[in-house]
Amino acid sequence: MMRVLLVNPWAYDFTAFDLWSKPLGLLYLGAHLRQKGVQVVLLDCLSREDPDACAPQNTGPRRLREAGCGGYFQEILPKPAFFSSIPRHFRRFGIPRDRVLLRLKELEPPDVVFVTCGFTYWYPGAMVMGELLRRVFPEAFLVLGGIYSTLCPEHARNLGFDALVSVADPLAVAKALEELLGVRLGIHDYHDFFSLPPAFDLYPRLSYGVVLTSLGCPFSCSYCASRALFPSFFQRPPEEVAEEVQYLHERFGIRHIAFYDDALLVRAEEHFLPLAEALLRKNLPVVFHLPNGLHARYLTHEVARFLKRARFQTIRVSLETVSPEGQKKGSAKVTNPLFERAIAALKEAGFAPQDVEVYLLFGWPATEEEDVLASLAYVRNLGLSPRLALYAPTPGTEDYRVFFSEETEPLWHNKIAFLYRRGWHRLYERLRQERKW
Incomplete structure (x- = not known):
């Protein structure tokens, strides 16, 4: 029997927080491999429920803690030379390295190891993990995949892995893995692909679940790589999603579930509304969270009522900027009147203003500091809570092609590094001290 080890490595960054974060693609892969008779083991260095995880220094706000989120254990590391001018500590987040090493030594040697890497600028964690795996399992075949290897394939080829999966779309990933392993996955x-639930049972314990009801996004926002990663837009049957939610609750006792969708409300009459109705029929004691921003264009009164009735608690709406020029540069998916209509619908449905958070892009090259200040004032005047989303230059986006095409070092994609590079860190720190967001 083939033995496969799935690895989600540490996060090497200035800051990191577990906001319903699970390596969903890796877990789907594990489910399909196991169905084909492969022995699968998971090592998630960012699992806070792991027996080897240490208590975090930052536990996070109470509301998020109650929903299963929280900080990671962190260790201060020497900064890469690239970050020498940034007056912040560079850290490794997740299970301590020495405990990870002991865990690896206790495992039966795998034939193949799949390592994922989410953010492009988190590649140091994948690189260190690859070196560790090579030392402990010299005979194993090491494969690197994930967003980093998809968006930065040339850079990823230098990390020393035996093979690279430089696609993110599940069908393309399945084809690549069949060629590598000689195992017919039947996807x-x-x-x-969605016929099996993710292999969440590979975790010893879960404090929350995550669900993906669709792949991709029909929009082409200039700052977002969704279309580069998932060229097609696909929505799952609502009843199938509701069954998966029920499975997560009944199998693992989960009471908090986050939806990972980039475009949950698109074609709401065919997708979200039937899903909400199916969830209401099941009447599960589960609260739902939407960490990705909702499209205000589709947030109608009917949608808002179903969000409230079906116990969606964390509501975040994307605005990005109040500047009409900036909105047009992004994708023209939202305007201020559309946004205000969406907020009115949420309030009428029973959501309190403090329950609604609004994403504003901070540091986006299409805007200036005065645009951010105007956007913050606009959101505050509506009685809402602004949430600054720090802009990160991302390969595969239109913004990256226009502004950053000559950059080759993925560390430069780091949102904190870009904040300093653009000179917006002073405004950011001032707003934090004044508690403007």
Whole structure:
């Protein structure tokens, strides 16, 4: 029997927080491999429920803690030379390295190891993990995949792995892995891919669950790489998603579930509304969270009522900027009147203003500091809570092609590094001290 180890490595960054974060692609891979008779083991260095995880220094706000979120254990590391001018500590987040090493030595040697890497600028964690795996399992075949290897394939080829999966779309990933492993996964379309739930049972314990009801996004925002990662837009059957939610609750006792969708409300009459109705029929004691921003364009009164009735608690709406020029540069998916209509619908449905958070892009090259200040004032005047989303230059986006195409070092994609590079760190720190967001 083939033995496969799935690894989600540490986060090497200035800051990191577990906001319903699970390596969903890796867990789907584990489910399909296991169905084909492969022995699968998971090592998630960012699992706070792991027996080897240490208590975090930052536990996070109470509301997020109650929903299963929280900080990671962190260790201060020497800064890469690239970050020498940034007056912040560079850290490793997750299970301590010495405990990870002991865990690896206790495992039966795998034939193949799959390492994922989310953010492009988190690649140091994947690199260190690859070196560790090579030392402990010299005979194993090491494969690197994830967002980093998809958006930065040339850079990823230098990390010393035996093979690279430089695609993110599940059908393309399945084809690549079949060629690498010689195992027929039987994933011919997205229905096949979603026919199995993610292998959450590989975790010893879960404090929350995550669900993906769709792949991709029909919009092409200039700052977002969703279309580069998932060229097609696919929505799962609502009843199938509701069954998965029920499975997560009944199998693991989960009471908090986050939706990972980039475009949950698109074609709401065919997708979200039937899903909400199915969840209401099941009447599960589960609270739902939407950490990704909702499209204000589709937030109608009917949608808002179903969000409230179906116990969606964390509501975040994307605005990005109040500047009409900036909105047009982004994708023209939202305007101020559309946004105000969406907020009115949420309030009428029973959501208190403090329950609604609004994403504003901070540091985006299409805007200036005065645009951010105007956007903050606009959101505050509506009685809402602004949430600054720090802009990170991302390969595969239109913004990156226009502004940053000559950059080759993925560390430069780090949102904190870009904050300092653009000179916006002073405004950011001032706003933090004044508690403007």
